[in-house]
Amino acid sequence: xxxxxxxMGGEVGTRVAQLLEEHDEVTEIxxxxxVPPRRRLRRSEFKRIDPRDRDRLVAFVTDFAPHAxxxxxxxxxxxxxxxxxxxxxxxxxxxxxxGAAARAGSLQHVVVRSGLSVYGRGRGRALMxxxxxxxxxxxxxxxxxLEVELLAAGxxxxxxxxxxxxxxxxxxxSHVPSPLGRVLRLPTVPVPALADPPFSLxxxxxxxxxxxxxxxxGHDGPLNVVGPGATSPWQAVRFGNRLPLPVEGPGWRLAxxxxxxxxxxxxxxxxxxxxxxxxxxxxRAYEVLDLGFVRPTQEVLADLYAxxxxxxxxxxxxxxx
Numbered sequence: 001x002x003x004x005x006x007x008m009g010g011e012v013g014t015r016v017a018q019l020l021e022e023h024d025e026v027t028e029i030x031x032x033x034x035v036p037p038r039r040r041l042r043r044s045e046f047k048r049i050d051p052r053d054r055d056r057l058v059a060f061v062t063d064f065a066p067h068a069x070x071x072x073x074x075x076x077x078x079x080x081x082x083x084x085x086x087x088x089x090x091x092x093x094x095x096x097x098x099g100a101a102a103r104a105g106s107l108q109h110v111v112v113r114s115g116l117s118v119y120g121r122g123r124g125r126a127l128m129x130x131x132x133x134x135x136x137x138x139x140x141x142x143x144x145x146l147e148v149e150l151l152a153a154g155x156x157x158x159x160x161x162x163x164x165x166x167x168x169x170x171x172x173x174s175h176v177p178s179p180l181g182r183v184l185r186l187p188t189v190p191v192p193a194l195a196d197p198p199f200s201l202x203x204x205x206x207x208x209x210x211x212x213x214x215x216x217x218g219h220d221g222p223l224n225v226v227g228p229g230a231t232s233p234w235q236a237v238r239f240g241n242r243l244p245l246p247v248e249g250p251g252w253r254l255a256x257x258x259x260x261x262x263x264x265x266x267x268x269x270x271x272x273x274x275x276x277x278x279x280x281x282x283x284r285a286y287e288v289l290d291l292g293f294v295r296p297t298q299e300v301l302a303d304l305y306a307x308x309x310x311x312x313x314x315x316x317x318x319x320x321x
Contacts, residue, residue: 002028002106003215004066006073006097007113008046009033010080011176013072015208017044020070023216030064032057032097033073034089035080051093058100065104068215071112073097074148077141078179078265087144094151102159111214112152114165116200116224117142117269121276127198130281131167131222141269149222162220166285169200169226170278171207173303180273181304182264184236190255190266190274191233193246197277198230201300206291213289223289226282228296233274239298240305 003020007013008031020026021043029044031037036048049056051073073093077083094112101107119129120136137143149165156163172178183189202225210225237244247255252275256266272278285291295303 001026001068002030002064002066003068003070004061004064004097004101005029005031005044005070006051006093007031007033007075008044008072009035009037009048010072011173011204012171012207012211013037013070014039014041015204016070016072016211017041019208019212020044020215023212025216028064030060030066032060051089051096054092054096057093057096061097061100062104065106066101067106068109069098069101069107069111070211070215071098071110071148071152072211074113074145076179077267077269079177083140083267087140090144090148091151094148098152098155102155102161107159107161109162109164109215109218110152110156111164111166111211112148113211114145114149114167114222115141116167116169116226116278116280117272118146118149118167119280121272121278127277128279128281129224131224131284139268139272141267162218164214164219165222166207166210166214167222167224167280168207168210169202169280169282169297170273171204172201172300173204174306176204179265179267180270183259183266183270183274184240184242184304186242186259186262186264188243188245189233189237190247190252190259191237191244192275193248195275196232196234197275198232199273199278200226200230200280201297201304202227203295203300203303206294210285210289210291213291217289219288223285224280224282225285226280227294227300229298230279231297231301232277236301239301
């Protein structure tokens with residue numbers, strides 16, 4: 001099996017490549033991204049390609065002619081790119097990489113990164129949606145994820161390949177560039193004044209393991225990947241010993257300006273998580289992918305706040321007589 005990993009330079013994309021290297025049936029691994037991986041890869045080939053560079057991306061994917069694609073070239077707004085650039089890069093990578101992989105003639109299976117945001121939140125919607133729940137995203141990130149799913153499904157129909165959409169809970173951790181994680185680590189965190197909605201978190205390694213299992217098992221259809229349990233804005237703030245800033249109504253506009261000044265932009269989808277929550281039913285993924293142990297939300301939250309103590313090294317100076 002030849003596997004293409006788009007978005008290999010990201011934390012989860014790199015981890016996916018590392019896990020794939022442990023499987024003998026995966027004979028070749030190639031990946032691309034606009035930033036290089038920050039961890040050692042033993043037998044994966046990486047090319048630094050901007051996903052908006054159509055010609056280079058198409059040539060690279062066509063030459064590799066993958067049997068399967070782990071599509072992590074979907075960029076969360078304000079994670080590594082601004083919301084506008086993240087949308088452009090995600091759409092370009094999906095269209096160009098998946099299209100080239102299908103036209104190369106060897107493609108059999110695609111797994112795309114998606115998220116629980118495709119279900120949306122609000123009145124009349126399920127608190128913990130399963131895969132058959134209505135799709136109704138109410139923010140730009142959710143609509144982008146849904147667009148990626150639809151683009152991948154269209155390519156699959158035209159070229160007779162299977163597609164699995166992994167609808168992740170919010171991926172977070174101490175070294176994951178998560179906009180929600182950055183906001184929760186601020187000294188003062190905006191929280192809803194009159195509510196405390198639940199949301200789930202997912203660790204990097206669990207997200208990567210789910211991607212690898214979906215690739216190797218060839219599952220067709222969407223799967224919710226959610227860790228056990230949930231937290232809430234007020235609980236997370238108390239857990240991290242942060243100062244809560246109760247916000248309601250128009251105050252969220254001011255809160256977004258404040259967090260941006262403090263170095264942690266608050267995009268629409270993160271604001272929705274804090275105000276409405278975000279959870280899902282991950283039962284089917286546990287059964288289909290045989291995931292076994294997945295870290296609970298509370299453990300991921302603990303990891304989010306677990307920053308190592310930095311000890312400055314002071315060079316000793318000698319006095320010259």
